[in-house]
Amino acid sequence: MTSSDGLRLLPFRGLRYAPDRVSSLTAVTSPPYDVVVRPDEVRELETSDPYNIVRLILPHAPDPTTRHRQAADTLRRWREEGILTPDPEPALYVYEQRGGDVLQRGLIGALRLDGPVLPHEGVIPEVVADRAALMGAAAANFEPLLLSYRSDGTGNGAAAVIERTAQHAPLLATTTEDGIAHRLWAVTDPAELAAVDADLAHRQALIADGHHRWATYRRLYEQRPDAGPDSPWASGLVLLVDTARYPLQVRAIHRVLPHLPPAKALADVAGAFRARRLPGELSAALEALEQTLGAAFVLAGGPDSFHLLDRPDPGLLDRAIRADRPEAWRQLDATVLHSVLLDEVWRIPDHPSDIGYLHHAEAAVAQAARHGGSAVLMRATSEETVRQLAQQGVTMPRKSTSFGPKPATGLVLRTLDDERD
Known part of the structure; x- marks a missing residue:
């Protein structure tokens, strides 16, 4: 895949929970897969609602092949039963997290893999292989990874679109058990989408959280030699945050x-x-x-x-x-x-x-x-140190930092089998 000069964040038809089919949106969300590490945490999420997203991101079965097939079958069944339903048209999604002194807003979309995205950590090959098998079997991106970029701080372009959109009634609003309030809006207006596209065409992104998922997206594309640059496999689900406006928190x-x-x-x-x-x-x-x-x-x-x-x-x-x-x-x-x-x-x-x-x-x-x-x-290591090293092409030891707040998993999914070249 050849590199492009800037970022291309593409609209997609988000797959979301039907509110009347689950006990609550809070009960079906989860932290990212790599944050849910203890078996008791998985069990707690599973018992919060029969349709909790953890059954897709962390299925458990005796062997990996069965786990991956199980996630794919569960996703198919939930779609057939109307538990998860697609939005009517492709959109970028403004996503807000608010709690205490934290306010973060960004854009969720399908980011082209050929853009200037800077990793700052290495990955574990076994984890990438497992996530690729899972996402490949399900033909889905279950959770966005977190990317940061720096605007010029003027509040124009993508920043203006985000702030205008956030003045309207959201598609969904929920508060998770950690006290963070989440809101989501769809951006479908062609002029607004064009403004985002023109702005991001001059930006580069830093992977804040989700190196394994980004490597997985690239692996999935490489495994499909017939997939062209406009294939859904040539992009991956991300949350893109302008840290000139919404600085990320960095933890160890x-x-x-x-x-x-x-x-x-x-x-x-x-x-x-x-x-x-x-x-x-x-x-x-x-x-x-x-x-x-x-x-x-x-x-x-x-x-x-x-x-x-x-x-x-x-x-x-x-x-x-x-x-x-x-x-x-x-x-x-x-x-x-x-x-x-x-x-x-x-x-x-x-x-x-x-x-x-x-x-x-x-x-x-x-x-x-x-x-x-x-x-x-x-x-923790400062974001500025991370960014400076990444711009020099130097990767840090893996799991060196934890950027946040991380997007909640389960608010919007992306399926690839109903996107076409």
């Missing part, structure tokens, strides 16, 4: 090492890092981490055992970290963690069964304790 993603006992983890870092026991609760440990200069982590062996790891041995850093990368990359906490602690000190295999990634520190500590393993708690 923590690591769980289920097979590394805390005592061994602590013993192995002797001489490589300074290790200091942190008294008090998790919140105090995270506050101490934020106030520490240089590369630093909290090693957790349970809810009452926290150690601050900092002041890594300079010689070890020089030996373990690649010298052919920018200094900003070499100093990233995630770089130090993966290149030094995981690869050199603890020698943890880079495999999903050996390293877990969790967005919430409490969940990471609890999961490590259940397995008798260790958790490594991280700090």
